[in-house]
Amino acid sequence: MGKVKIIATLGPSSRDYNVIRKMIKEGVAGFRINCAHGDENTWIEYVKLVRDASSDLGKAIPLILDTPGPQVRSGDFQEFTVKQGDNVVISSNPGNDGGEKKIIIVPAKEFYTAASTGDIILYGDGEISFRVVNTGEDFVEVVVLNDGVVKPRKKVVIEGKEYPVAFPSEVDRRVFKFAGDVKATFVALSYVRSLKDVELAKDVLSRHGWMPGLIAKIETRSGFINMGEIIEVVDGVIVARGDLGLHFPLEKLPLIQKEIVREAIKHGKTVIIATEILESMVNNPRPSRSDVVDLYNSVGDLVDAVLFTNETAIGKYPVEVVRWTRRIIEAAESELSRALISEYRGAIKAMNLLDKYVQGLVLLAESLGGTIVGYSKTGRMPTLVSKYRPQIKVYIGVSNRFLAEKLSIKYGLEITDMSQAIQDNLEKEYEVGVEKLVETLVKQNYLRPGDIVVETYAKPQTSIHEIRIRQII
Numbered sequence: 215m216g217k218v219k220i221i222a223t224l225g226p227s228s229r230d231y232n233v234i235r236k237m238i239k240e241g242v243a244g245f246r247i248n249c250a251h252g253d254e255n256t257w258i259e260y261v262k263l264v265r266d267a268s269s270d271l272g273k274a275i276p277l278i279l280d281t282p283g284p285q286v287r288s289g290d291f292q293e294f295t296v297k298q299g300d301n302v303v304i305s306s307n308p309g310n311d312g313g314e315k316k317i318i319i320v321p322a323k324e325f326y327t328a329a330s331t332g333d334i335i336l337y338g339d340g341e342i343s344f345r346v347v348n349t350g351e352d353f354v355e356v357v358v359l360n361d362g363v364v365k366p367r368k369k370v371v372i373e374g375k376e377y378p379v380a381f382p383s384e385v386d387r388r389v390f391k392f393a394g395d396v397k398a399t400f401v402a403l404s405y406v407r408s409l410k411d412v413e414l415a416k417d418v419l420s421r422h423g424w425m426p427g428l429i430a431k432i433e434t435r436s437g438f439i440n441m442g443e444i445i446e447v448v449d450g451v452i453v454a455r456g457d458l459g460l461h462f463p464l465e466k467l468p469l470i471q472k473e474i475v476r477e478a479i480k481h482g483k484t485v486i487i488a489t490e491i492l493e494s495m496v497n498n499p500r501p502s503r504s505d506v507v508d509l510y511n512s513v514g515d516l517v518d519a520v521l522f523t524n525e526t527a528i529g530k531y532p533v534e535v536v537r538w539t540r541r542i543i544e545a546a547e548s549e550l551s552r553a554l555i556s557e558y559r560g561a562i563k564a565m566n567l568l569d570k571y572v573q574g575l576v577l578l579a580e581s582l583g584g585t586i587v588g589y590s591k592t593g594r595m596p597t598l599v600s601k602y603r604p605q606i607k608v609y610i611g612v613s614n615r616f617l618a619e620k621l622s623i624k625y626g627l628e629i630t631d632m633s634q635a636i637q638d639n640l641e642k643e644y645e646v647g648v649e650k651l652v653e654t655l656v657k658q659n660y661l662r663p664g665d666i667v668v669e670t671y672a673k674p675q676t677s678i679h680e681i682r683i684r685q686i687i
């Protein structure tokens with residue numbers, strides 16, 4: 215598998231045990247459930263499918279529950295086509311169509327407070343836009359700016375405006391509770407605007423007795439402006455290109471993506487690029503040239519992971535998407551230049567002794583042409599290894615499934631849950647963890663006679679960091 219990880223959103227196209235199993239075998243390292251769709255009954259169905267497939271395949275597969283956040287979406291109605299110049303009514307009241315047939319239901323009252331005459335409304339990911347021509351207490355009249363199909367349950371954004379909706383939203387709170395019920399690996403926070411939003415989320419989550427990893431989606435103007443303080447207090451960020459493309463001019467997106475990636479890497483936090491990764495594969499079994507080049511370039515930006523949305527949720531080819539992604543990632547990784555890696559590392563400062571030791575560990579293993587095999591109880595050491603973007607294989611054993619899941623979306627790490635293997639040797643878990651992992655890797659042919667292994671662990675209680683070099687015989 216490549217060093218850049220693949221995460222896939224589940225949806226009608228991937229709501230199937232065999233599809234999910236194939237996706238994992240082809241290289242999916244984690245799944246996302248977008249909780250803006252469905253309810254607890256559908257979310258649990260996806261959780262079970264992923265847990266069944268991952269335990270059958272013996273792999274730790276993280277689950278990301280994505281909260282809708284303080285966003286405004288349309289409600290349920292029959293989809294209809296519109297043509298440029300049509301007049302359409304948006305209303306919270308299904309009966310309030312003023313004699314019009316074409317009515318878009320938007321329940322949130324914040325939408326009607328925020329909309330003014332002349333505003334541009336972007337629908338979905340911007341597939342259709344409207345201009346507001348008249349407003350009322352619970353309706354807005356718009357003129358359609360381009361032809362398209364108006365589908366239900368899509369995002370409704372007013373260009374240049376943010377809704378004053380409470381954070382966390384009512385659905386967010388349900389997702390937080392559900393995350394505790396199913397012990398989800400991560401919760402993704404949508405429309406995070408500031409450090410305060412993350413703190414509010416943490417506060418509610420802690421009341422459910424389970425603290426998942428936190429991923430902030432950077433997607434609004436305030437989220438982007440405040441990303442420094444946000445990144446400090448989360449495990450990772452998603453560059454949510456779908457919404458960024460609604461809140462910023464599209465031509466600004468490349469620079470915004472690069473700035474978010476740079477900031478996350480500077481803080482040693484996971485960074486995931488999302489949306490329209492291989493969008494051309496929603497309806498086609500082969501990706502477009504521009505999609506291939508975009509994905510190749512993201513690998514060159516040394517991101518941790520890419521996250522599919524439409525491609526695996528409603529696309530026709532969820533398994534082929536993963537297969538193509540692996541091909542493109544592997545090609546891009548085999549062509550990464552040394553200059554790029556050293557420029558990247560030159561921009562990172564080692565923060566403390568452990569950090570400096572890990573920096574040296576990665577350089578040592580690379581200069582030996584070796585493989586790192588380590589054991590970790592807290593996740594600190596492998597997180598740092600990943601931060602240096604190792605260009606050799608790294609296998610890490612960890613003490614529990616949750617930690618294995620959490621680390622699995624990080625750059626360059628192959629994680630194994632060793633809880634079974636170390637359970638009778640807890641006082642020597644570091645030593646036994648490494649030894650048993652090497653044994654397993656030899657058995658599975660991942661390590662062969664002649665291979666050089668750099669074995670390592672960092673015991674937090676003793677401040678002893680050990681490195682041992684072994685050649686497989």
Ligand SMILES: Nc1ncnc2c1ncn2[C@@H]1O[C@H](COP(=O)(O)OP(=O)(O)O)[C@@H](O)[C@H]1O
Pocket residue numbers: 223224225226248250251252256339367368369456523524527528
């Ligand atoms: N759990 C689900 N149930 C049904 N449809 C879903 C689900 N998750 C995603 N989808 C479909 O896949 C599309 C793409 O997913 P995503 O990008 O996560 O959503 P959105 O753009 O609506 O926020 C959604 O618009 C929706 O049509």
Ligand SMILES: C=C(OP(=O)(O)O)C(=O)O
Pocket residue numbers: 248250280369404433453454455456457458488489523
């Ligand atoms: C991943 C994204 O979020 P969502 O699908 O929730 O809109 C995005 O905006 O790119």
